[in-house]
């Protein structure tokens with residue numbers, strides 16, 4: 001048996017053989033039919049960036065990797081002024097963004113990582129930040145989905161028969177409701193983003209006024225770190241907007257006023273740039289191509305958990321997260337980074353943002369190099385902290401991000417009925 005591990009090295013499994021790498025749809029169908037005939041568990045894998053068990057397969061099962069053979073941008077179309085593109089599921093977001101950029105197009109919103117596959121992003125509710133934007137799967141208008149009979153079904157949100165249900169189940173389908181072969185999504189004209197970074201005082205006004213910060217830019221993110229223990233407690237507000245910051249500020253106040261949040265915008269303590277940037281991410285202010293600004297320049301292996309709470313619970317959740325992360329553990333302990341982002345509501349059955357405007361609260365910590373790691377102690381401290389965060393977020397109605405630690409599958413009946421129709425033997429179900 002070979003060993004397969006996720007990108008961060010926090011999870012491994014023992015598939016029965018090296019991953020299949022089909023060179024096209026016919027090759028993928030042959031793998032699928034082989035698994036069905038032999039009753040072998042099957043998982044599609046992308047770039048392995050998932051920290052939950054979803055990216056693994058039971059011992060002896062098969063993995064299939066679409067990156068080498070199903071990773072092309074297939075076409076672009078414009079209809080009634082709306083632009084869509086179709087791409088194969090194994091394409092990385094980085095290549096997709098480059099290919100779209102050459103055509104003068106872009107994705108409207110992205111998370112911080114681009115070296116993942118389109119299929120993996122759509123199957124796990126990958127999201128960026130911005131109240132006007134749903135997770136990436138929310139921009140999908142059509143899917144080509146293969147069931148365990150090796151047949152590809154072209155499905156969309158409308159139409160007769162089971163198509164719309166297959167469509168809905170495969171957005172954030174966790175790799176269990178079918179295999180996404182290709183997807184059609186909305187694109188927008190290429191655009192630049194301006195990014196600013198501001199340090200604000202982490203006082204009660206900030207927590208109470210979280211909604212105003214959520215509306216304060218096209219793509220706002222709040223971050224802090226437990227590494228900073230001296231000086232006034234600070235939260236960093238990173239704003240990415242289509243306009244330069246000065247204009248963005250006027251827009252932000254207008255948006256906050258429209259939502260009745262203007263009075264909550266707390267007076268900011270404005271840190272000097274050096275202090276702002278000596279913080280965790282070293283994200284410089286500036287302007288650039290949207291996908292480059294969305295994504296982190298360097299990505300380091302990490303342990304991470306992320307929770308989606310209703311936007312109106314965001315202030316309480318952030319205050320709670322602040323309190324839990326500040327609690328000292330025994331000894332120096334791991335350094336934790338918190339990241340608060342926002343998204344629009346969606347109607348995707350398995351999405352953590354279904355039915356409500358969402359505040360996403362993420363915690364991560366960088367995995368130290370092996371020799372200085374004091375493995376067990378470090379891991380235990382992180383596990384204990386993540387458990388405290390998970391319990392608190394759960395109490396506030398939080399839903400875990402499927403690709404991160406703390407996620408426990410819980411399925412709706414409709415979702416399970418689609419899974420059963422495309423995969424009667426349950427071979428695509430995650431590790432038992």
Ligand SMILES: Cc1cc2nc3c(=O)[nH]c(=O)nc-3n(C[C@H](O)[C@H](O)[C@H](O)COP(=O)(O)OP(=O)(O)OC[C@H]3O[C@@H](n4cnc5c(N)ncnc54)[C@H](O)[C@@H]3O)c2cc1C
Nearest residue numbers: 046047048049050111112116117119120126127175180403
């Ligand atoms: C450093 C880092 C930064 C991250 N930043 C963000 C972020 O900003 N926002 C966010 O939301 N997430 C983020 N994530 C999580 C990441 O988006 C998810 O883990 C995503 O699923 C990774 O895609 P992948 O290609 O690596 O898929 P994998 O991890 O290999 O697979 C993930 C799941 O998708 C399924 N899957 C893959 N391809 C298909 C397919 N073709 N059809 C059906 N199912 C499929 C798999 O079976 C599995 O269940 C980050 C992760 C890391 C490590």
